[in-house]
Amino acid sequence: VNAFAAQHPIAVVALVKIVVLLFLLMTVLAYLVWFERKVSAHIQSRRGPYRVGPHGLLQPMADAIKFLMKEDPTPAGADRFVYYLAPLLTMGLSICAIAVIPFGPGTMQIFGQSTPLVVADVNVGLLILFALTSLGVYGVVLAGWSSDSKYSLLGGLRSSAQMVSYELSLTLSVVGVLLLAGTFRLSDIVTAQSGFTWGFLPRWNLLNPVAPQLLGFFCYFVAAVAETNRLPFDLAEAETELVAGYHTEYSAFKFGMFFIGEYAAMVTVACLAVILFFGGWLSPLPGGTGMAWTAYLPAAALALAGLGLMANGVRYWKISGRVVLSLMGLALCGLAILCAGDGIRQAIEGPFWFLLKVFVVLFVYVWVRWTLPRFRYDQLMAIGWKFLLPASLANVVLTSLLVVARS
Amino acid sequence: MTAELLVFMVLALLAVAGAVNLILQRHPIHSALSLIVVMAALAGLYLLLEAEFVAAVQIIVYAGAIMVLFVFVIMLLNAGLEERTQFSRVARYAGVPLAGVLLVVLTFHVARASAAMTAAPLAEGTTRQVALLLFRDFAFPFELTSILILVALVGAMVLAKRDS
Numbered sequence: 001v002n003a004f005a006a007q008h009p010i011a012v013v014a015l016v017k018i019v020v021l022l023f024l025l026m027t028v029l030a031y032l033v034w035f036e037r038k039v040s041a042h043i044q045s046r047r048g049p050y051r052v053g054p055h056g057l058l059q060p061m062a063d064a065i066k067f068l069m070k071e072d073p074t075p076a077g078a079d080r081f082v083y084y085l086a087p088l089l090t091m092g093l094s095i096c097a098i099a100v101i102p103f104g105p106g107t108m109q110i111f112g113q114s115t116p117l118v119v120a121d122v123n124v125g126l127l128i129l130f131a132l133t134s135l136g137v138y139g140v141v142l143a144g145w146s147s148d149s150k151y152s153l154l155g156g157l158r159s160s161a162q163m164v165s166y167e168l169s170l171t172l173s174v175v176g177v178l179l180l181a182g183t184f185r186l187s188d189i190v191t192a193q194s195g196f197t198w199g200f201l202p203r204w205n206l207l208n209p210v211a212p213q214l215l216g217f218f219c220y221f222v223a224a225v226a227e228t229n230r231l232p233f234d235l236a237e238a239e240t241e242l243v244a245g246y247h248t249e250y251s252a253f254k255f256g257m258f259f260i261g262e263y264a265a266m267v268t269v270a271c272l273a274v275i276l277f278f279g280g281w282l283s284p285l286p287g288g289t290g291m292a293w294t295a296y297l298p299a300a301a302l303a304l305a306g307l308g309l310m311a312n313g314v315r316y317w318k319i320s321g322r323v324v325l326s327l328m329g330l331a332l333c334g335l336a337i338l339c340a341g342d343g344i345r346q347a348i349e350g351p352f353w354f355l356l357k358v359f360v361v362l363f364v365y366v367w368v369r370w371t372l373p374r375f376r377y378d379q380l381m382a383i384g385w386k387f388l389l390p391a392s393l394a395n396v397v398l399t400s401l402l403v404v405a406r407s
Numbered sequence: 408m409t410a411e412l413l414v415f416m417v418l419a420l421l422a423v424a425g426a427v428n429l430i431l432q433r434h435p436i437h438s439a440l441s442l443i444v445v446m447a448a449l450a451g452l453y454l455l456l457e458a459e460f461v462a463a464v465q466i467i468v469y470a471g472a473i474m475v476l477f478v479f480v481i482m483l484l485n486a487g488l489e490e491r492t493q494f495s496r497v498a499r500y501a502g503v504p505l506a507g508v509l510l511v512v513l514t515f516h517v518a519r520a521s522a523a524m525t526a527a528p529l530a531e532g533t534t535r536q537v538a539l540l541l542f543r544d545f546a547f548p549f550e551l552t553s554i555l556i557l558v559a560l561v562g563a564m565v566l567a568k569r570d571s
Contacts (some may be wrong), residue, residue, distance in 0.1 A: 082436065124534065127463035131450075134471025138443070141475070145436060145482050153482065160479040164472060171467075184460075184534060 006113070013110050017119045018099070025098055029263045030060035032362065039363070040370045054313075054321030067256035075249045077148030086146060087254045090139025090261035097132040097268045100125040102187040104281045104350030117351065118187065125186040126178070129272060130171055133227060137163040139261060140229065140236055140246045147249035155245030158377060159229065159236035165384035166226040166233075172392035173219035176399035177205050177276045180213075190280030200286055204279035211402035217277045219392040224269040225368065226384070228262065232372040235380060270361040271354075278357050281350035298352035299340040306332030415455055422448035433488045435481045439474060446470040460534040 004012065034049060034056065041048030049056025074083060102118035109115075122128055137160060144156015178184070181192040195203045205213045226233035237245035247258050274280060285294045306329045313325025339348055375383065425444035432438045446469045453462035494503070541549050 079434075079436075082440070122459065124459040124463050127460065127467065131463050131466035131471065134467050134475075137471070137475050138478070141478055141482070142436075142440075145478075157479065157482055160475050160482070164475055164479070167472065 009113050013113050013115050014119065016110050017115070021098065021119055022095070025095065025264065025267070028267065029260055030064065032263050032267065033063065033259075034060050035362075036366045036369075039366045043367070043370045054316055054318065054325050064256075067253050067259075070252035072252035072254065075148055078249065079146040079148070082142050082146035084254075086139050086143035087250065087257035087261070089142070090136060091257040091264070093132050093136045093139070094261045094264040094268060097129050098264065098271070100128050100186060101268065101271045101275070102190065102280065103354055105191075106347075106350070108347070116187070121185070121187060124184045126174065126184045126189070129268070133265070133268075134163075134167055136261070136265065139258070143250065143258070144236070144246035147246075149249050151242045151244070151248045152246050155236045155238070155242050155248070158238075159246060162226060162233065162235060162380060162384070165381060166223045166388070169219055169384065169388040169392045170223035170227055172389070172396055173216050173223060174276055175396045176211065176213050176216040179399050179403050180205055180208055180211065186275050186280075190275055190282065193279040194282055196286045202279055202282065202284050204277060204282070206277045210406050211399040213277055213395070213399070215391060215395040216399070217273070219388055219395060220273060220276070222388060223392075224273065225365070226380075228265045228269055230262070230266070230365070231369040232374050233380065234374060235377055238374065266362065266365060267358070270358050270365060273361050274354060274357040278361075281354040283349065283353050295345050295349060296340060298348055299336045299345065301352075302339060303333055303336035306330065306336060411455065415452070418448045418451040418455070422452070433491075435486045435489070436478065439477050439481060442477075443470050443474050446474070458533055460537055
């Protein structure tokens with residue numbers, strides 16, 4: 001295999017990376033749905049999924065089987081080609097976008113080939129990401145139009161107006177970051193944020209000493225929530241007014257594809273927020289003498305999670321759950337010991353911080369959804385054009401002035 | 408045949424097929440979708456020329472923003488199937504011959520020039536080059552164009568408001 005890989009380095013390495021990333025992404029997406037249901041349940045003083053597997057951990061499998069087994073009718077008046085195309089577009093484009101996200105520094109070895117921790121390290125990575133997100137609208141719009149249902153059409157119409165309005169703010173909100181970094185390559189944007197102000201405050205773009213991107217991040221986050229069609233901006237779905245909005249007429253796996261697309265877009269947007277504003281894979285703790293213990297934090301976190309799982313597992317209400325949860329805790333502890341070893345410790349530090357930050361952003365995402373009520377359509381347009389767009393423009397002007405004045 | 412030529416052939420075929428389909432389709436939404444295919448194929452061709460910035464902007468601006476607006480308007484007006492007019496008199500006696508002449512002229516020039524043409528030297532950091540051209544060398548015409556677009560926008564607003 002190594003010899004073949006040496007002959008066709010790009011094809012083999014890229015293929016391996018794509019397959020692994022796709023597998024990981026699908027698992028993450030499945031458990032993101034579980035996570036969202038759990039968080040929403042606890043926000044509303046419920047327990048959430050609890051029946052399928054211990055703590056509902058097998059719920060994603062049950063959901064997947066349900067998506068595959070349901071009857072899948074096509075509405076009589078539907079435009080068949082477009083009707084089938086729309087969910088494919090939504091899912092395909094939002095999964096593609098993850099390819100340009102760098103997960104860590106340095107390189108890894110695949111069949112003897114050294115390669116960075118990203119599928120496509122292109123020099124206009126950010127633009128490619130925005131290009132894919134901007135095409136993602138078509139999935140929603142075309143689904144709404146092709147279903148031949150008034151609810152779907154209204155959902156699609158709302159979505160297209162919303163996307164056009166918020167895309168401007170989304171792209172303008174990252175201009176501040178680009179001015180500070182001076183590049184479109186995502187891994188270079190991360191490396192530009194290394195270092196610490198006064199020895200302890202990380203120089204992430206959010207806290208950049210030259211021009212802190214607080215306003216930029218606020219605009220980015222609001223626009224990103226709107227772009228991914230989530231509450232409080234989910235007017236395309238608006239189940240209280242439009243049944244289910246653009247995917248009213250979809251069922252079974254075609255509906256599942258919209259579902260996967262929405263969550264994949266969420267993950268991409270969270271990863272991008274971390275890369276642009278929170279220093280990507282960089283550790284929040286300064287290095288240097290006396291700080292060598294920070295390298296053991298990933299292992300410690302894993303061990304703590306494992307111990308917590310075991311402590312919780314032995315008191316579970318079902319015997320099978322007690323066994324399974326304790327074993328999972330034990331496995332996590334074993335993994336922690338493995339991660340404390342030389343070599344592996346350095347290799348996983350970057351991805352660990354990156355994934356931890358992404359997890360925090362995703363939690364805020366879910367938290368927002370179950371806290372804020374939906375905006376009215378006119379409020380949505382007013383926020384987009386009269387508040388968010390001027391705010392992101394002001395951020396561009398302010399950042400440019402500060403960069404020119406202080407450098 | 409190199410891989411590059413193969414990719415070019417596929418993208419070019421896609422662009423031409425999309426353009427022909429755009430005219431043949433009778434529903435405006437299908438035509439708009441064909442136009443998006445053309446634009447995506449063009450972006451791929453730019454990518455083949457190593458103009459990543461232009462390719463990404465082509466997708467973001469044309470396929471992403473402008474075509475979404477097109478589709479939005481088509482859906483808002485709920486436009487139905489078009490009726491075939493089978494060529495108006497002007498189209499039959501002036502349009503079709505002129506299109507043929509254009510095709511012949513273009514083919515002639517492309518066939519003559521291809522042997523003598525050489526590729527332009529590859530600019531290092533195309534994004535930077537584009538920015539320098541737009542905002543330094545051609546800053547005045549660039550700003551003038553944006554004012555022209557602004558005037559057109561205001562004009563459209565005035566025309567729309569006049570009746571009510």
